[in-house]
Amino acid sequence: MTSKSNIPLLEVDEVKITIIMDNTVDLLMASTEVxxxxxxxxxxxxxxxxxxxxxxIQVKSGDKQGTVLLDTGMTANGVLHNMTALGIDLSDLQAIVISHGHCDHTLGLPNLIEKLGTQQCSLVLHPDAYLERKIVIPDGQELSISPPQITALRKENISFVENTGPTLLADNMILVSGEIARSTEFEKGFPIHYSNRNGKWENDPYIKDDQCIIMNVRGQGLVVITGCCHSGIINTIRHAQTLTNCQQVYAILGGLHLTGGIFEEIIPATITELKKINPTYLMPGHCTGWSAIHQIAQTMPQAFIPNSVGTTVVFKANKKD
Known part of the structure; x- marks a missing residue:
């Protein structure tokens, strides 16, 4: 584990992110500047x-390059299908990062690892990502959101990296946050979420295995990519700023988990804090929800980028003098 106070995250010249899977696809969506x-x-x-x-996620710094995949989708073959559709080659893949152990981020993992064959690759995850999980609706109905049997995926060419703290990847160009500190008053987790520990179901609102990916684009600031952001996007950004000793936030992408009755009430407070952080770009997706996405688009129109499967965003460093 790397010390939180001294993480040697390198500034990069370019970050390229391709959305392989998300909740929406729009084949006629217009491109933007980035x-x-x-x-x-x-x-x-x-x-x-x-x-x-x-x-x-693909990064460049000088003659260094790195390629990492964040999460693997909800179905066994959805991500592999989209990789074929998008012409994505996995030969340069160095690591697969699991943002947290829920089915909508992990069920594509077994077939993806099978697809890699004998290719060397790291699998980065929090130990809690192995746990059996469920949601208990107030009326008593239960919904399983467990990951696949990840332990059954152990192979000689797959290096399991299990950390509760931060992990550096791709020659120190990519940082996996590890557990995210909870500091806001309004981001209180998922109260109807449960985990099975040692054969006993426990209420687990904080989902401590939730983690993000962080990069620092030279002269521009941090790029933060989330899976579901169960920690809360403001907690996540503050944690990224603390880990990197960098306050400037360039781009935020991914699921912000602001959909549903439990979370829609914190949309105004979230947007208020996002406006203070003032990212240059903001591309919410997955579990952010219709209401939150539209409110973000209305209140932060200059930063907002509509999301769609197949979107590729490129963030480049300031040109050197």
Whole structure:
């Protein structure tokens, strides 16, 4: 584990992020200054959407390059299907990072590892990502959101990296946050969430295995990518700032978990704090929810980027004098 007070995260020249899986796909969505969209013309295989998340992250710093996958979607073959549709080659993949152990981020993992064959790759996850999980609705109905049997995926070429704290990847160009400190008054976790520990179901609102990916683009600031952000996006950003000793936030992408009756009431407080943080770009997706996405778009129009499966965003460093 790397010390929180002295993490040697390198500034990078470029970050390229491709959304492989998300809740929506729009093949006619227009590109923006930093976001290019999937072109559907003359394609035999088209990308699909599902209630899940997966993003390919590529970084460059000088002659160094790194490629990491964050999460693997909700179904066994959805992410692999979209990789084919998007023309994604996994030969340079160095690591798979699991943001947390819920089914909508992990169920594509077994087939993905099988697809890698004998290719060397690290699997980075918090120890709690192995746990059996469920949601208990107030009326008593239970919904399983457990991951696959991750321990059954152990192979000689897959290096398991199990950390509760931060982990550096790709020659110190990519930082996995580890457990995220909870500091806000309004981001209180998921009260109807349960985990099975040692054969006993326990209320687990904080979902401590929730973690994000952080990069620092030279002269621009931090790029923070979340899976579901069960820690809360403001807690997550503050934790990223603390880990890196960098206050400037360049871009925020991923699920912000602001959908549903439990979380919609904290949308105003979340947006108030996001405006104070003032990221240059903000591309919410997955579990952010219709209401939160539209309120973010209305209140932060200059930063907002609409999300869609197949979107690729590129963030570049300031040009050197």
């Amino acid at each position: 976001a290019s969209r999937f072109s559907s013309y003359s394609k035999d295989v088209l990308p699909i959407a599902e209630h899940g998340f997966s993003a390919l």
